[in-house]
Amino acid sequence: MNWRDLAACRFEDPELFFPIGEDGPSLRQIEQARAVCHGCPVVTACGDWALRSDEYDGVWGAMTAGERRAFRHRREA
Numbered sequence: 001m002n003w004r005d006l007a008a009c010r011f012e013d014p015e016l017f018f019p020i021g022e023d024g025p026s027l028r029q030i031e032q033a034r035a036v037c038h039g040c041p042v043v044t045a046c047g048d049w050a051l052r053s054d055e056y057d058g059v060w061g062a063m064t065a066g067e068r069r070a071f072r073h074r075r076e077a
């Protein structure tokens, strides 16, 4: 079984996880997406996958694209 089969977001509108930015009005959308992630049984697998895949956009594993970039930069430093 693939971790995606257990994703809590599989019944959500995918648009929720792809805010147009990471500030202003997008903050509310990000928090709504993050709330789904925080109840997701595969949040760790999802976040790991997004980091390994250099996923450019969207909320994955409760992390925004900017948070993933910052995480990668810290890890590489």
Ligand code: SF4
Pocket: 007, 008, 009, 010, 017, 036, 037, 038, 040, 041, 042, 043, 044, 046, 047, 059, 060, 061, 062
């Ligand atoms: S952690 Fe979030 S984006 Fe990843 S599968 Fe779960 S609900 Fe979906």
